Amino acid sequence: MNSSKQPVAAVLQETSRIVRENDGPVTVARLTEELGPGSLSAVLALPALAVVSPLSGVPLFSSACGILICLVSGQMLLGRTHLWLPQWLGRRKIKGKAVRKMAAALRRTAQWLDRHSGKRLPALVRQPFLTIIRLVCLLCGALMPLLEIVPFSSSLLGAAVSLLAVAMLTRDGLIALLTLSGLGAAATALAAGLV
Template sequence: MPPSDITDSPLRPPPSSMTEIVDDVLSLCDAEEVSVRDMLAAFGNAGFLPALLIPAVIVVSPLSGIPILPSICGIMIFLVSIQMLGHRRHLWLPGWLLRRSVGTKGLRTAMERLHRPARWLDRHSGRRLGFLTRQPMLSLLQLACAICGLAMPLLELVPFSSSLLAAAICLMGLAMITRDGLWALVALLPVAGAITLLLTIWT
């Protein structure tokens, strides 16, 4: 297996909730560090959504204050989203990105703090406005995630501001997981906030 491919992981069904993703990341926090490859391998061949949501969840957390981390997560989000748009069967990420790691002490704290919000989101999700999670709208959601990921390095100039875009990606990912188009609409709010920040910074 080439170092940049994740294709030999065991099969498992796609995640059905945000809480499941947070719990699976928490389960990796026994070692001192966990790499991107380790996180993706924990989900097996469960599709692209875990690879999209893991970096988004990290940037939503206080870990977004670590220098360069939001940019790395943004690049990963962009690459995953583009491959979703291209309907690739297997995820490809560059080896240098798969080897990136984060200390599990901070990761555990961050995921524990996100556990309650994740449960709240899951409890308040349902099959609403389903047409917003089907084609052609699904491709628009994936494109929006790609644009948000690409913008994260620009927003790193303002501490924690990347979290706005990451929150939007989490909501769009949740919409895709639960087929709840309402969350796709709610995602427009943090996107609008991030655009306002970008205009304020660059004008």
């Protein structure tokens, strides 16, 4: 996977290609492996984008995506360049038709993200800020299984992780800054409402 001009659209195109070539259900392990073992930001973007799609209404789908987001962002925090998945998650199969529908539904969003991203404020997607971005992705993924009972609530967290993954893919610090600011404001409002 190597499209520097349209990294988000490239993730969806590559995902569709993998599913077409496998002709039927594809395992999570095969999908993440073929997306590129060294491109963890691309692998992180896929489950995050999937949670934003209508597939998030499928029971336990958001939880599985949240676990995958936790695993990927956790390994990014540890500095790994190759993804490790537990066997039970790696063997989980995803229907090819569902993946193609998800990719088609998100194509316009991906193109919009690619058009509106660029190398702005690149210092904000380097260390030490990169650690903060990865930690926020980990926390968002960890919350998704807890929000499973509230339909489509994980989509908001998925959108945040998607934007942060895009920021890392495109080296766009402005997207990271705006996303983290929005999450901070939402967390503050939620905390104020609970007090």
